[in-house]
Amino acid sequence: MSRPVLQVTDLKKIYGTGEATVHALSGATMTVHRGDYVAIMGSSGSGKSTLMNILGALDIPTSGSYLLDGVDVSRLSDGQLALARNRLIGFIFQAFNLIPRTTAVANVELPLAYAGVKPKERRRRAMEALDVVGLADRAGHEPNQLSGGQQQRVAVARALVTEPALLLADEPTGNLDSKSTDDVLQVFDDLSAAGRTIVIITHEDEVGARAKRLIRLVDGAIVTDVRQSPIHLPPVGAIRRSAGRAVVAGRHSL
Amino acid sequence: MNFFEVVRFSLRGLNANKLRSALTMLGILIGVAAVILLVAVGNGSAKTISDRIEALGTNTITVMSAGRGGSSSTALTRDMADALIDPELAPDVKSVSPVVSSSSATMTYEGTDHSVATFVGTTPTWFAASTTPVGRGSAFTSDDVDQGRRVVVIGKTVAEELFPGVDPLDKQVTVGGALFTIVGVLDEKSSTGFNDGNDTAVAPLTAVQQVLTGYGALTSIIVEAANPDKVDAAQAEVSTILNQKLDVSSSSTSTPYRIQNASSLLETQTETADTFTTLLGAVAAISLLVGGIGITNIMLVTVTERTREIGIRKALGAPRRVILTQFLIEATLLSVLGGGLGVAAALIGAQFQIVGVQPVIVPSSIGLAVGVSVAIGLFFGGLPAARAARLRPIDALRYE
Numbered sequence: 001m002s003r004p005v006l007q008v009t010d011l012k013k014i015y016g017t018g019e020a021t022v023h024a025l026s027g028a029t030m031t032v033h034r035g036d037y038v039a040i041m042g043s044s045g046s047g048k049s050t051l052m053n054i055l056g057a058l059d060i061p062t063s064g065s066y067l068l069d070g071v072d073v074s075r076l077s078d079g080q081l082a083l084a085r086n087r088l089i090g091f092i093f094q095a096f097n098l099i100p101r102t103t104a105v106a107n108v109e110l111p112l113a114y115a116g117v118k119p120k121e122r123r124r125r126a127m128e129a130l131d132v133v134g135l136a137d138r139a140g141h142e143p144n145q146l147s148g149g150q151q152q153r154v155a156v157a158r159a160l161v162t163e164p165a166l167l168l169a170d171e172p173t174g175n176l177d178s179k180s181t182d183d184v185l186q187v188f189d190d191l192s193a194a195g196r197t198i199v200i201i202t203h204e205d206e207v208g209a210r211a212k213r214l215i216r217l218v219d220g221a222i223v224t225d226v227r228q229s230p231i232h233l234p235p236v237g238a239i240r241r242s243a244g245r246a247v248v249a250g251r252h253s254l
Numbered sequence: 255m256n257f258f259e260v261v262r263f264s265l266r267g268l269n270a271n272k273l274r275s276a277l278t279m280l281g282i283l284i285g286v287a288a289v290i291l292l293v294a295v296g297n298g299s300a301k302t303i304s305d306r307i308e309a310l311g312t313n314t315i316t317v318m319s320a321g322r323g324g325s326s327s328t329a330l331t332r333d334m335a336d337a338l339i340d341p342e343l344a345p346d347v348k349s350v351s352p353v354v355s356s357s358s359a360t361m362t363y364e365g366t367d368h369s370v371a372t373f374v375g376t377t378p379t380w381f382a383a384s385t386t387p388v389g390r391g392s393a394f395t396s397d398d399v400d401q402g403r404r405v406v407v408i409g410k411t412v413a414e415e416l417f418p419g420v421d422p423l424d425k426q427v428t429v430g431g432a433l434f435t436i437v438g439v440l441d442e443k444s445s446t447g448f449n450d451g452n453d454t455a456v457a458p459l460t461a462v463q464q465v466l467t468g469y470g471a472l473t474s475i476i477v478e479a480a481n482p483d484k485v486d487a488a489q490a491e492v493s494t495i496l497n498q499k500l501d502v503s504s505s506s507t508s509t510p511y512r513i514q515n516a517s518s519l520l521e522t523q524t525e526t527a528d529t530f531t532t533l534l535g536a537v538a539a540i541s542l543l544v545g546g547i548g549i550t551n552i553m554l555v556t557v558t559e560r561t562r563e564i565g566i567r568k569a570l571g572a573p574r575r576v577i578l579t580q581f582l583i584e585a586t587l588l589s590v591l592g593g594g595l596g597v598a599a600a601l602i603g604a605q606f607q608i609v610g611v612q613p614v615i616v617p618s619s620i621g622l623a624v625g626v627s628v629a630i631g632l633f634f635g636g637l638p639a640a641r642a643a644r645l646r647p648i649d650a651l652r653y654e
Contacts, residue, residue: 058569058648079573085647086571097566097651101270111570113259158570 003070005165005197006032006055011064013050013220024050025061026220032166037192037235038199039211047220048201052170055199056091057081069165086114090159094171096151098143098158105130105139108158115162129157133187149180156187160196167191169200173207185210193234210235260576264583271556278552279592282627285545286596289538289623291603294613296534300527301614307520313482314383315489316514317475317496329471330511332459334499338477344491346484349379351476352459356466361408361416361455362428368415370408371453373429375462376476383478386456391423391438394458402460407438410452429455432465485517535619542626549627550634553585557638558653564642565650577643578636585635586628593624 013025024047032038042048053059054066057073066073069088076084085091090111098107108126117125130136133153143151152172159167169188173181185207192198192212200211208214209228212235216224229235268275319330335352338344359373374380381393394405406427413422422436434457443451463469479488493513496502502509557564564577597620604613642650 053648056569058651059646079575082568082571082573084571085569091569093569093651097562097569099563099566102266106266110567113263114567114570114572114576116256162571 002034004031004033004067005036005069006030006199007067008055009065011051011054011066012062013047013054013059014062023220025054025064027064028217028220028222030215030222030225032197032199033231034165034197035192035195036197036231037188037210037212038215039208039213040199040201040215040217041203041205041208042217043203046217048217049170050220051217052168052199052201055166056089056168056170057085058091082114086111087162088165090162090164090167092152092155092159092167092169092172094174096143096148096155096175098151098154100144101142103140103142104135104146104154104157107143107154108161111158111162125161126157129161130154132160132190133157134183147180148176149183152176152180152184153187156184156191160191165197167196167198169198171201171203173202173204181207189235257579260579261583263580264587267580267584268587274552274556275588278549278588279595281545281548281552282589282592282631283596283599285542286593286623286627287599287603288541289535290597290600290615290619291608291613292534292538293531293619294600294604294615295608295611296527296531297616298614299611300524300531302611303523303527304520307516307523313479313485314516315477315479315485315492316516317477317492318473318512318514319471320510320512330475331472334496335472335475337495337499338475338492340495343495344488346480346488346491347477348480349383349478351376351380351383351478352472353380353474353476354459354462354467355473356462359429359455359466361412361434363416363425366416368412370412370429370455371450372455373462373466374454374456375459375467376456377459379478380456380476383476386443387441388438389441391436393438393456399458399460402464403458404432404434404461404465405437406434406455406457407440408436408456409440409454410442411450412453412455413439430465432461434461482517485515489513489515542623546627546630546634549589549630553631553635554638556584557581557635557642561642561645561650561653564639565645565647565653568643568645568647568650574643578640581639581643582632582636585631585639588635589628589631590624592631593627596627597624 007030009029011025011028012023015022015024026047028047028051040048040051050059054061057068057076060074068084071084071088073081073084098104099110105123105126108129109122112122112125127136127139130139133156135150135153135157138146138150138154143154146154152175156169156172159169172188173184176184181204188198188200189210200207202208212227212229212231214224214226214228215222317330330352332352335350338347338350340347354375356373356375357371359370361368361370377399378393378396380386381388388407391407393407394403398405406429408416408422416422416427417425422439425436426433427436428434440452440454440456477488477492479485493509496511497509500510567577568574600620601615604615645653
C-alpha cells in the first residue's frame with residue numbers, strides 16, 4: 001500500500017497547567033490511507049475538535065508525531081506550515097467561515113490566490129469546484145445571500161479547489177437543517193466516490209454511518225475503529241444514491 | 255502571490271466597508287487640511303503686516319514728543335529739526351522733515367465740503383522719506399516752504415470727493431479761510447489699519463502753521479537714514495543731538511521725546527505674527543492629533559473585527575507576510591488618500607480670503623501634516639495587524 005496520507009502517533013494535547021490541567025488528547029494513534037472516508041465520532045469534550053485542529057495544522061500538539069503526506073508537520077516553520085495548509089489540506093468548518101462581503105467565487109478563489117495561480121486559471125478552477133458542489137449559478141452571490149447549506153457547499157468547494165491530499169471537515173453539518181445536511185453529505189459521498197481522502201468529525205450517527213470507516217473517541221483516546229465498507233469502493237451513501245437517483249448523480253462529476 | 259494581487263485584496267477590503275473607509279479618510283482629510291490651512295492663514299497675516307510696515311519705509315525714524323500737554327520744555331521745534339541736518343554730528347541722516355498735522359481741517363471747493371483726515375504741513379523731503387510719491391502734478395518746493403506759499407498736494411480720496419470727474423490741478427480750495435492752490439495729486443497708497451491713507455493733504459510747513467496749527471510745537475520729525483542699514487546709527491546720532499538740545503543728561507533714562515523706528519516696529523510685529531502662527535499651528539496640530547486618534551481607533555476596531563477573517567485566511571494557507579502586507583496597504587491607502595485629499599482641500603481653500611487674510615501656504619507644513627497622518631495610519635494599522643497575523647490560526651479563528 002502507498003504512503004499514508006495521514007499518520008499520527010501517540011498524539012497528546014494538554015491545556016492549562018497545574019491543578020487545572022486538561023488532557024484534551026491522551027495518546028491518539030491512527031493512520032489514514034489514500035481514498036479513505038473516515039468519520040470520527042465522540043461526545044462533546046472527547047477531544048475530537050482538538051484532534052481536528054491538529055490534523056489541519058491549525059494547532060500544534062503538546063507531544064506525539066504527525067506525518068502529513070509523509071511530512072513531519074511539527075518540524076515545519078511558519079511559512080512552510082502556511083504552504084502545507086494551502087497545498088495539502090482542505091479545511092471545512094462548522095461555522096462555514098466564508099470571508100464576509102466577498103462573492104462565492106472570490107471565496108473559492110482565495111486559496112488559489114495564495115498558491116500563486118494566475119487570475120484566469122483561478123477563475124476557471126473556482127467555477128469548476130462550484131460546479132462540483134452544484135452552486136455554479138450562485139457564483140456571484142455573497143455569503144449573506146446564500147442559505148446555510150449553500151454556504152457550506154461553497155466552503156467545500158473552497159476546500160477542494162486546490163485538490164488537496166486531505167479534506168478535513170469539522171462538524172460540517174452541525175449548523176445545518178436535515179435537507180441541507182443531506183445536500184452536503186451527498187457532496188462528500190461524491191467526492192469519496194471520486195477517490196478523495198476525507199476525514200470528517202461529527203456527533204450525528206447518520207453522518208457517521210455513511211463513512212467507510214468509523215472511529216470513536218472517548219476522553220481523548222480512540223476506543224473503537226471500525227471499517228464499514230472497503231476503502232477501494234464508493235461509500236454506502238453514494239451507492240444507495242446512484243441506485244435510487246441515478247439522474248441527479250450525473251450532475252456531480254469531478 | 256505578487257504584490258499587485260495583495261493590492262487588489264486591500265482594495266476589496268476597503269471596498270467591502272465603504273462608509274468606514276470614507277469616514278476614516280474624512281478624519282485624516284480634515285486634520286491635514288486644518289494644519290496646512292491654519293498655518294497658511296497665520297503666515298499670510300504675518301506677511302500682510304510686514305508688507306504694510308515695509309510700505310511705510312524701513313529707513314525712516316520718526317521722532318515724536320513724549321509730553322502730552324505740549325509744554326514748551328518737551329515740545330519739538332523747527333529749530334531742533336534744523337539742528338539734525340548736520341553732516342558732522344549726523345553723517346547717516348539723509349533728510350529731515352519737520353511735520354505738523356491737523357485732523358480737523360475742512361477743504362471746500364465750489365460749495366462742496368470735505369473733512370480731510372490728516373492735513374500735513376512739512377518740507378519737500380517728506381515725500382521721499384514717507385514713500386508717498388506725487389502721482390500727477392508736482393510736489394511743492396523748498397522755496398514754497400520758505401515763502402509760505404499756499405499750495406497743496408491732495409490724496410486720492412480727497413481728489414475723488416471734491417473733484418468728481420474734474421481735473422483738480424490748479425484749482426483753488428478753501429482751507430481754514432485761506433485759499434490754497436492744488437499743485438499735485440498723490441499716488442494711491444495702500445491703507446494701513448483703519449485709517450484711509452489716501453484721505454490726506456500735504457502743504458508747506460509754514461503755510462499750514464500760519465493757517466491751521468499756529469507756530470507751536472511740531473507733531474513729529476521724520477528722519478530719513480542714508481540707507482536701511484544705517485537706521486540704527488542715524489537713530490543714535492539723532493538722540494545725541496536731541497539730548498544736547500533738550501538738556502537731557504546722558505544718565506537719564508527717560509527722554510522728553512520718543513523715537514519710532516520702522517525696522518524695530520517690523521521686528522516686533524513679525525515676532526507677534528510668528529507667535530500667532532505658532533498658536534494656530536498648535537490648534538491645528540491638536541485637530542490632527544484628534545484625527546490621528548480617530549484613525550487609530552478605527553484601525554484597531556477594523557483589525558480586531560477582522561481577526562477571524564485573518565484566521566480564515568491563515569487556515570487557507572495565507573503566509574503571515576501576505577496578511578501583514580494587505581493590512582498595511584489598506585492603512586496606507588486610507589491615510590495617503592485622506593492626506594492627499596486634505597492637501598488638495600487646503601490648496602483650494604488657500605485661494606480664498608479667510609477672515610480677511612490671504613493664506614500663504616508653508617510648504618513644510620504640507621510635508622509635516624501628510625507625514626504625521628501617514629505615520630499614524632501605518633503604525634496603528636500595522637501594529638494590530640502584525641499581532642493578529644502572528645496568532646496561531648486556531649486562536650485567530652476563535653477570537654471574538
